Amino acid sequence: MSATPSPQQPADFWEARYRDSGRVWSGRPNALLVREASELTPGTALDLGCGEGADAVWLASRGWRVTGVDISATALARAAAHAADAGVGDRVSWERHELGDSFPQGVYDLVSTHYLQSPVRLEQDKVLRQAAEAVADGGTLLIVLHAGWPSWQSEPPFEAEFPTLDGVLSRLGLPAPGWTVETSERVRRPSVSPDGVEGHREDNVWRIRRTGA
Structure with missing residues (x-):
């Protein structure tokens, strides 16, 4: 989803989103992370856009250093508290970055980002x-992005362009000899509106392995 630019600064927008409400997310890991990463051998992981930390905590509970x-x-403080409560606080470190302006250093066995939109x-x-x-x-x-608005969203709240499976792969421009696409799939999942209207939402998921060739 590529949105029409807003004059509000991203850091101000997201800090207000978390600061001005209670817990925003469910506290459970994203289902497509569980599906795609359960069989991976634990190592080091980078969770981009971690929010309140559910994915990072799930990975840490499975032996990853995250x-x-x-x-x-505010989101990072909640994430750290979640990790401590789950007994994995020593396996996760937290960094504040405005992605696009700064990025964490190092390389990782898993780089995961869900809904970086x-x-x-x-x-x-x-x-x-x-x-x-x-x-x-x-x-x-591992990349997961919304492929469109939920079925119950009769009027989109803002103008947005959603990425396609081939479009993201094309924009990444990963060299074929050095990368193998293991998953490139559109997935439909149940989705319930804030007012309790049942429907569905479609997500695109890409799992790509770096072969080093």
Whole structure:
């Protein structure tokens, strides 16, 4: 989803989103992370746009050493508390970055980003390319993005362009000899509106392994 640019600064927008409400997300890991990463051998992981930390905590509970990154200090504080409560606080480190302007250092066995989409400014292509560069040889890049508005969304709240399976692969520009696409799929899942209207939403998922060839 590429949104019409907003004059509001991204850091201000997301900090207000978390600061001005209680817990925003469910506290459960994203289902497509569980599906795609359950069989991977634990190593080091980078969770970009980690929010309140559910994915990072799930990875840490399975033996990964995780770096969780988000733009919101409030979200990161909640994530750290979640990790401590889950008994994995020593396996996760947290870094605040405004992705597109700064990016964590190092390479990782898994770089995962779910729903790196925003109604305010976000250099999505740049960040996804940086994510690919941060994957170690033999490691995995996992990207999940919304493919459209939920079925119950009769009137979109803002103008947006949603990425396609082939479009993201094309924009990443990963060399065929050095990368293998293991998953490139559109997935439909149940989705319930804030008012309780049942429907569905479609997501695109890419799991790409760096072969080092």
